[in-house]
Amino acid sequence: MRIAIASGKGGAGKTTVATSLAVVWDAPCVVADADVEAPNAHLFLSPHIETSEPVYLEVPELDVSRCTACGACRDLCRFKAIAKFGKKISIFPDMCHGCGGCFLVCPHDALVRSKRLLGHMETGFVLNGKHAFLMGRARIGEAMTPPQLRALQKRTTLLLRPGAAPDGGTYDAALLDAPPGVSCPAMTIARDADVVLLAAEPTPFGFHDFTLAYEAFLPLNKPLAVVINRSGMPGNERGDKELAEFCAGAGLPVLAALPFSREVAEQYAKGGVVADLSPEWRGRFEALRDATRAFAAQGGRRA
């Protein structure tokens, strides 16, 4: 079972929820930080990292000796990774999306398969070997993250196979701390999930971006549920009400409402997992864990 924890905007509470769920998850699971542009789960979970592997995108390189500048590759490329200036073909590997089409249309085998480094994927363990841990780090300056996310997803699939845990056991679930926002990176992760939990913050900006997230993820037809974060902020009664009414109107189950608390902010700022703050907070996340399992089990209520 893959549980993606997403949100419309950064700072709504994805990592808070993901790391706290990881700490209270009562069976070995896979914890994946899928925000490869700005990974932060490792700051809270202090993983023991065992492997780090580069993730590449296949991009074309020109073999000038074979190129006739016919322009077939340039005509095919949708991303302007290939241009023709006079009688010369120029390649811009940074623009390439790795579709592979240019290799197929070149009549002279003049394009060589080269690669562009996207980033690194790291694997290891957290909580003394209890859970597997995956994260990615995008190369600084690399704008394209979905191929890296797909590498992370492939590894998650391998880890979820029966008997894939080091002791021969099977991981119970995968908790994915999704990238923020509702564009390609977030969609790449949500598409592949079995359940999408939306962290929602009941402030005006938070609510606005939450509605965008709902709109974006709805067509994926995934079981969608909400975790309200920072409910009960003093003076924000209207925000709480608006969010609750929206969820009710949309048929979105609210699996938890985490109360606003300065202590939680202090804990987070220290790099502490919120579920470790107190038995009360631990209890909240245990209840969320159980509610998420129950929600997934009943196939989720389609919104």
Added chain:
Amino acid sequence: MEILAVSSEGPGPESMVDPRFGRAAGFVLRAADGSLSYIDNGASQVMGQGAGIASAERLAEAGVSVVLSGYVGPKAFQALQAAGIRICQDLDGMTVGQALERFLSGDVVFADAPNK
């Protein structure tokens, strides 16, 4: 003499220089004999990415060897260099005619780096 191109908001010398290169509305071309013509650059404007590269291609196809513009960013700069087209930046805030006059009177330097 070479074919010059000026990024332009409109088709004539009285039009203002378009401060953008890649997503310029169009380019006014000055041929060796001094005659002017216009290339519409709308096809670049609607591109999600690579507008600078596409615009450089368009100019290369028209035989342009020098471009006068305002802001030429890193990707566009790279593309123009690959195309062998020399670049004069920061000529926005004036008409196309004025930009051409400044170039022809030797008042303008060629850029060696993209605008930041």
